[in-house]
Amino acid sequence: MNSVTPRRKPLRKVAFNFGSFALSAFAAGELYRLTGGVTPPSAIAPTLVSVGLSAAAYFLVNTSLTSVAIAMSEGQNVVAVWRTNYSWMPVNFGATAVQGAALALAYQALGLFGVFVFTVPLGVAWFSFRLYMAKSTEVRQRNEELSTVNELLRQTNDRLEQSHVSVIGALIGALEAKESHLSGHAATTMHYSVEVGRTLGLGAEEIAAIKLGALFHDVGKIGVPESLLSKPAELTDEEWVEMRAHPTIGASLLGNVPMLERIRPLVLAHHENFDGTGYPHGLKGSEIPLAAQIISVADAYDAMTSERPYRVALRPKRALRELRANAGTQFNPVVVEAFIQVCIEERRRAARGKTVVHPHQHEHMYQQALEAVKVAS
């Protein structure tokens, strides 16, 4: 049947199959007889034992002959070919052997009716399994389609991420251009904020958020007139009102960039004071995000130690004293202590001659932002 359907096979293949099938069936039949199998069958137990042995003989002869042919034609090791192709089959084969023996016993006991009774349920089971396999194949095809769609979505997501990163680059560029007289402020704030975050034992995601929050904390100054930012004197009350709008402006700018949405609260709250006297919402204590409290301290320190159009820079020691003096009112005392610890550690490292990356040398804010976005997202 297999030689001509579904298409006619080459003569050599037909000849090989003829020989291997004959030898397999012969070996099995003879072994059945030699191991005490009775024809026609009598008791069930000895019949099953003989069937088990003869079935094993059939399987070994059939698969070995075919493995040799494959190994010869493909130049492979016979055992390797057998293992690859047939080592998973003995269980299925054994089950089939039991079915064969049961079919014979059913015929022996009930005649053709026994064959009918035995075969029909098997046929139904086979048909059900075939339907199941067809359905499974369909499900697998759907899964493959879903995988393809997922891959497309992933690529689209990557492109979207690149687009967001471009937006970030543009924002940073605009901010740097706007604050050319405050060169490196964002980078310095980021450096100290990250170190304080690490000192406080924050996780990678929180550090990434701090990094981005520190970089963008003053992005709202884009909406503040240039004349106020570079005014060489103290601001008036009206001007302070305008200046104090920058956290709100920054937060609403970031609200338009989904990937930066999570740092929006940090930007909004970086001028809130620990005792509730800050702006824009007068939050206090734990109402202020910890990251914003950290950024606030780093921001204030860099502001104090940098030259401004309206005042000279404070020395680091003096700035640290100022921070400590305002701990518990303007700043979170725990954060201030961590900040001082970071500064002391940096000074020690510098004294030991170890390289300390000066905050103002951080020229690679864009790269930092990219890395932070990847972690934060």
Add this chain to the structure above:
Amino acid sequence: MGGRDVGWRDLGQRELGPSLMKGRIDLYVGSITFAGFIALVAASSRQRTDLLDPIMLVVLVGLACLAQRVPVFLFRSSAISVSFAAVIAAYVLYGTGAAVWVRHS
């Protein structure tokens, strides 16, 4: 089992390549075919025809053909047929000769 019993790695279902046409492989295939022919003749000559139920034999041949023709395809790009069950039933009921005949159906 046989034919598709051994999955797609069976000679009846796959290309063995041009090398099959020559030399050692030809010799191997020829030897197997000849040995199989001897087995068929030996088994047939010893087959007791008085034991045979022609209707059951036809049923077994039919089952073997049907099982061979409609194997169950598995996930591993392999297929299993239960035609071997008919072969077993044949030698259990009638002896080796009947099994070889059913196997060649």
